[in-house]
Amino acid sequence: MLPATAATRLLAVLALLGACTSAVAFMLDPKGTGATVYALVAAVFVVTIVAAPLARRVRPLRIWLVQTLAGLALLFSLFSQAVPLRIGPLRYSDITYFLGYVFLLIWLVLLNQRIASGGHGRRLLDGAAATIGVTLALWSAVLAPMADGAALPPALVWSVYPTMDVLLVSLCLHLWLRMGRQVPAVSWLLATLVLLLCLDLVNSITGILAPPGEWPQVMGLYQFFFLGLVMATTHPSLIRLTQVRAATSEGGRSGLRGALTLLTTVPVVLAVALPKTGDTDVIVRTVLVSLMLAATFTRLSISLRALARTEADSRLRATQDPLTGLLNRAALRDALTDLTGEPRDEAPSTAVIFLDFDNFKHVNDTWGHDAGDTLLRTVARRLVGRLEGAQVIARYGGDEFVIAAPVEDLADALLLAERLRRCFDEPVAVVTDRVHTVTPSIGVTVTGPLRSRSTDELMTEADAAMYEAKQQGRGRIVAFDAELADRHRLQARVGDRLAEAITADAFDLRLQPVMGGPGYGTVVGWEALARWHDPELGDVPPSVFVPLAEQFGLIGALGESMLRRACEERARLGGALGQSDLAIFVNVSPDQLLQPNFAQVVQATRDAAGLPRDSLWVEITESLIVDEGHAGLATLDSLRAVGVRVCIDDFGTGYASLSTLLRLPVDCVKLDRSLVAPLGVDPATPGRLRAVIDMVHSLDIPHVIAEGVETQAQAQALLDLGCPMAQGWWFGRPSAPEDLLTATSPRAPG
Template sequence: MELRESPRARTPGVNAIRIAVPVCVTGLTSWAYARDPAGWGAALLTLTAGGCLVVVGVWPHVLGARPRRIWGLLTLSQALFLPAVVAMFVGPESARWSLVSNLLFLVGYIAFMGWLVLLNAGVNGRAVALRSCVDTLAATVGMFLVLWTCAGVVDRDVAGVSAMNVVFPLIDVVAVSQAVYVTMRVEPQLPAWRWVLGAVSFQTFLDAAFFVMEAQGREHGQSWLWLGYMTSYMMLAVAVTHPSVRRSGAVPARPCPGIASGPTRAVFVLLGVVLAIVSLMVPGHTDTYELVRSLLVAVLLLTLFGRVMMSLSQASIAEARSRHRTTHDPVTGLLNRTAFHEAFTRVADRHLAPGLRLAAVVVDVDGFQRFNDTWGHREGDRLLRGLARALDRAFGGDGMVARYGGDEFVVVRTVGDDASVRRLVGRVHEAVATPVPVSSRHVEEISTAAGVAVGEIVPGGGVETVLQQADAALVEAKSRAKDRCVVYDDELDARLRHRSAMAEALRAAIAEDRLSVAFQPIHTGPRFSRLRGWEALARWEDPELGVLTPAEFVPLAEETGLICDLGDTILRRALAEFALLRARLGDDVSVSINVSPAQLHQTGFRASVLEAVSVCGVPASAVQLEITESLLVDEDSPPIATLEAFRADGFGLALDDFGTGYASFTTLRRLPLSCVKIDRSLVSRLGEDRDAAGQIRAVLHLVRSFHIGGIVAEGVETEEQAELLAQLGCPAVQGWLFGRPTPAAQILAAADAEAQGIASVRAVAGVTAGKDAVTATGRRGD
């Protein structure tokens, strides 16, 4: 939860008062101290400084600064400073009191420095805080060398300088560096920290001046420095009373191109080196001076060496992390697809022991998208991590496991004979069969499909082939209801080669316009004696593959992305040939043409259909577009809008194969249907199943309740079925009893030859008595 400043705290008036009061108090105290530095002026100075120290120690806790243990160090430091200030001004002038005061100041300085270091670690992390301490140590040593030089250039024994006053500037340099790191690394920069940085910087200057004045024997001027110390305490008081101090330990670090990160961090190290060089250019005067300076140079060199080692270690760790992010999946921690291919290739390039082969198993999680939609992506990632751990435990020791895709994993290991392959498949099933807990009250059973390929891998080749075969086996496994693990073998290879050849031949047939259309009649009227129109059905006869049924090449077109081109080709040919039938047999007939969901998703599909009917001279009212039950869409999806536009253009819209799958009340309500076609699976049971008639009657009532007038029963093959459908009130039928799918040329030829009108079409279709008549033998066609 982010702590925010109140609107009142952010107003310019409140901020001005917060600054104006300390300025006035500082000015009044300075005036009093100048008038009487030994009497009431000193007392007022002590009172003001003590009040500031109390505010600094107490006010952060009043504002609720966190964490308390870190801010407790600040309180401790101020509690030590307070008696030190009192002893300095109120206590008797003696060496003992001076020592007590300096000791309290020293311990207080150390606590103050610890507060800054711990806050730096809290904001930037311990690693950054440690590096900042080493960086500033170099600057501190360089600063001390300069101070030592300033003390030694005068004619005075440097050993006489107070050790306490040497330590204070060094602690100040560390405090300044920590304040800089914190101030520059928070986003947004907090006003409280800018005041802290200003206070410790000013105090560093005062301690350095105090040291130099003592080294030069100018103790009489040191008393005026207490006004500066009071000012620094006042700046700290302004800092801790600002509301932003509450967020000082909670604001995360940000990547900063400034002084707190990047190459400019070396400023502290370079500062120490430059200061050391400058100090070494000044000749020494005493042995003590030279000894101390030599020790400081040694410390500086050790510090620089340690910083270099830390930088190298940091670079090595960063490189390792970067390499891990590049080669491993962030969710499961397994190898990603790219790294897996590289590792697999390296394994394949090594010669395997005689009799060993490499097996690749591709595992796919069933229904993973549904799982994500139901439980959310967090639980989906948890499921993937659980499955990854199971596979890694099972095969990580003697194989290689990787996340191959969204919900696909790959396991690779060496196998011997076919028995070892079967054992491998069993281990995969065992690894993924463990239920995964999704919440405290639900456990999800994981079902998977797996494809296995085993190959002889030779150095420099064979890897991609094995992976492709495993993928192909996975596709085959996912198409099965049982035995969801398939091993790539010669039979599957032959089927895939045949499908590949069929796909290439279909692509060529579409490009060369070698597909044809057959028309199956749809009858209506009393005893279904009147021709209402036809359904246009795709036909394909290949010179090498022979005659292929739509059940073979339509699913192939959907898998290979050719369904839109196939559908457009059939639609244009069907409209062109229907135009000839309509011109010869009358205007009161219509044609039904199947369209796929993929076509409805095409942005230019409606324009293409309108262009086709215009070119062929067929009115939209004579054309009915058929869609399948699998077109389950949302109300606002593009297909719905396209279908509504077609209805507005005058086209009919039929739902094909009703009763076999997905259609529901919602589907019938959403789709702008003009016709529903009852699937042959319901019609074929008429006369055999006494419940079939009642079920079809229920379907008829359901469809009519949605004000859909057009109903066609498909697959009618016997007179008994036709009679029962007429009794049930079905308005139209389609099936082999009334005509087989026939090319338009044959229909026109029969019409011309017999000159008997539309009735001759029925004779050509093979429904009259004769050797081609279809009787109640159960023969079915498409």
Template sequence: MKKRNIGVLDYLTESLVNPLYQHDLYATYHLLAPALTNTEIQAIYVFDSQGALFHDGQMYPKNLGVAIQNTAVLDSVINRKKNYTAVDNHTLTIAKPILLGNMLLGGVSLELSLKQINNDIDQMSDIFLQENQQSLKSITLILLLAAIVLSFIGLLLSIFISNSLVRPIQALALHAKQIGKGKFDLVNSVQRNDEIGELAQSFNKMGKKLKARTEEITFLAYHDSLTSLPNRPMFIEHTSKLITNCLKTHQKFVVLFIDLDDFKMVNDNFGHKAGDHLLCEISERIKGHLTKNNMTPPHLDDALIARIGGDEFLICLPQIRVEKDINHFTQTLIRKIRAPITINTEQVIVAASVGIAKFPNDGKNAEELIKNADIAMFQAKKVGKNTFSYFTLEMDQHIKNRAKLERDLRKALVNLEQLELWYQPQFDLTNNTLCGAEALLRWNHPELGIIYPDQFISIAEETGLIIPMGDWIIQSACKQLKQWKSQLNGQPFHLALNMSARQIYQNNPTGIFKRMLKKYQIEAGNLHIEVTETLLMRDENEAKSMLNAIRQLGVEVWLDDFGTGYSSLAYLRHFEVDGLKIDRSFILDIDRGIYDKALTSAIISIAHSLDIKVVAEGIEKQSHIDFLKQQQCHFGQGYFYAKAIPANEFSEQFLPNM
């Protein structure tokens, strides 16, 4: 039983890496549900690195987050990162850690019922006992009769009994041992019409059932339950064997990593059942393309397709080595995937991004080839999706640099000493006086020096680090306003802060604004927040509710980068804002481009019509100021006045002049 189910456990620990890392309960349920159909498995528990239950295979886990009761399992899997096996009279328990590289994500525990085995043992023991008792009676009676009639006849009968009873039982005992070793194909040769014959047939049937069940479990361990394609473990095993052969023959092959673009939108719009249907259709298209392509050679020996989770597929192409053929194969595959698919009477189109890694240049083993093909796939998404990209060493270095930045950023957020707010002044264009500043985040890295937001904000957004970082920015800006209050001599002055999507949608920033305004005793009107149209597009109703709550505090809300989005006028109609910021791209070419002049004038005119203020960024020349004054733009900022500078420099350079 342990040998049969170790395969299931290995499959689960491999397959659950992404769902456990991403806290995807739905994907976890679909991975556990097929295993629970095995009558031997009475319970599956997936738990995180703290020992808390993550999933138990039910549609709605009842004890989600509750600590696992079996402390022996937790001690072995979490503390020692080792497999665990224990057996009692009723249950066989096996468990194994789930690792992402060397990082422990959690573990999986299978509880296997011994009820059927114990029943079989009891039944077979009863059968043997009955048969032995009956045999002993027969032997005793025959011996008595033989002793009375003739000792010679008794001897003949004894030989007959030995041949007819002991040898079949010995044969059955040997058969039972072979079944226990996993040799289910063996058939005993006992041919009798009595109870021993029935027992022999039962042994044969038991071997066939165990073989079928073992084959079913083996299939589940090496195949995707939705599409029946091979899974990641089988792909790795297949590719590893291919690598061994290629090292001997000096041949090359490629691995393709396929990820569907915007697949989540299908699940969100049509439901997960429709998404599963789409994945099955896509898998059929990939298989069809592999078996019916018109390339040379016409058939691909040792090629393999695998689904490794979610909307990700792998292809191993051992017979395609010329880059021209690889390009043709991949381009045709992308076109076939992009063909419309009917879901609920609607035509749905999904694209695919493909990353390509070559053996042996891009990896020496299966895991490395998959990883590098994955990196190339992300590059294909980065350049616009619906295309393919080959792996390069520069991509790998970029990923490593990004990973190092993420690690360093997490360290920096422990005590926040490396983060700084720099300030770029904003001037009132009507009288050329300082009226405020935009607070801009800088990371003073101990090794790399000053790092600008465009290099690390996206990492903070993806990892959720932007939330504590955003709280720190609000607090630091309020604290700075408090410190500058005495130097301002009552003159109007504001600080503008940029807000991210996660801060708006996940953190409810009104609470920290209230606390910081009260703590540092500053007027809410001295704070402006700037939001982009991209932020508003995610959930207009939620964004409107949150921004209105912030405005009710007295904090002004400004629309940043106005004119660069898709629906600027629509957002002005739907959202209440206190001002607009004209993107610097309009201002930089205002001397040469009549379109930029016209658009800038139109934006300022719209702001006047709506009775809201407008600030222009990117001012670098006196001519920019002259034009903006002529158009009655309220405020301006740019290198003409100053770049963003640290707080102490800002104070020395600008505040004494107030």
């Protein structure tokens, strides 16, 4: 058995040989055997045209049944050639052949309607204009000179076919331009219809100039029209003809416009240039030109309306956030520029309010991004509904929104910000039967009547105030003031000098003691802290340079430098004090944990300093590892595997939970100073601390350290609660390593 491809090629070759043989036979003997051979081969072709699509189970049937009717009409036309019956001047074969054209036309109209998402009316108008143009050209050049002769009725019959062909080619061309190379069957169909147009043009001219049947050479070539339809309908890609939806490329549109221009302008030129033969000729040309102008004008009007809609949509997409319908970031800047530059007698100042929703990531992680989108759309609706007087409401990006509105002064702006915050007192439904309470952190800045600051400066100020609100806690409102401005300027200056300072190793190491033993009388280790004194900036607090180092991607270099120096100083202190089991606690940033070789770097640094395996402790903030899928969890396992102990810092700030502690590979928990500070003030604090300490011990986490101990009363309360270790200013401020060499009686934790 032949492979499928080889069999297909063989059938194609046989079909081509059949077409050539039958065409030649008809040309040599158009009334005898040649005509019979021609009719039989053509009948086989037509049966194939009808059966092949149905055999491939093409869908939808309502479209392909029309193509089947076209094939059956052509088949009936072939068998009715020998029937002498007529209707007036027309034979039955002419009528059925014409019906085949009509069904082909309907089939192509349905195909165009099926694959295109819009513009079907424009395609029909294009086809109508092209058809009218060809009809006008045929009338002016061929039929009009014969208007007074007896040959007019057959001439009219012959001229109908080229007119129909132009419409067929136009519709098929639309298909081809949209489908491209996706469906080669369309290319075969287009080539076949172009061949048919050429044959019908030649045949209409010869049919007028000579008696019927005088040109068998032309009639014989129609066999290749049937062959082309066979190639189109048997191609495997045919089944995708009604499944693929594609847009016209710009190149295809340009080519189509050029072809339509020729088909509409050239006939008009001919109609004007060729001499008129009488009143009938003038009337026919006038009607055809009027119809063409009407089709062209209608097509132009539709195109202009579509262009106007497209431009409006483009402007909308360029200025509107697609999710919420609010202004986007680009439009916000323009609107804010207009608002701040507009002189006003009432409410002369302008407030810019920056909102960011706390813990929005939790919504996406818990219920999915669709729930997050629902939340953002609800936020947008509430802002629009509650703040009707606001001039500008925009989504800045993510869960960030910006409102700008005329206000009297800063106090008026803060009242507006409070109204914004209260918009979200009511929980938001994010999924079915699920609601979520959102709290916005809000930053406010105000520009006065003199408009002394640019739009970018206002946005930067509002953003800085919002960030400060987040640092202070959830649901806060912070106004950009002189203090915040100084801090913001300091951050900018720090950012400019930070990289140079890290490269120059300009940071100092300070060590704060961690106390244990009876009465917290023994130094069990130290926490390593980075300090920076800049010649120009003075003392720069860690709360300023650490976030900037993380933002600029410098925290890795800074962290490695401080880790190395901490290990070296710990080794020096241990040697000087005669103790090798003292602990050194080193803070680690989230970016460091995400480095693929971080555990190996820590191990190598510890070993290079000559420290024992369990003397190095790394501290991580609880907010870093709340997410179960956090990539840093694997790094923590690797650190513990090489003997480095892991400690959760700032425990109790609101992120971690019992389930978090259950799954984390940790050896120690450091209680945040916010849990310790109320001791002696809030009677409920000892009970809460005891519960936390007991919970940690019940989870087999051996070490607990209380941070922020500043008074003797706090230290005694912690001793009474059974907290084994403590740290804070009461025991000593961060000091240079040289200042610690006087410490005595050190002992390791646990």
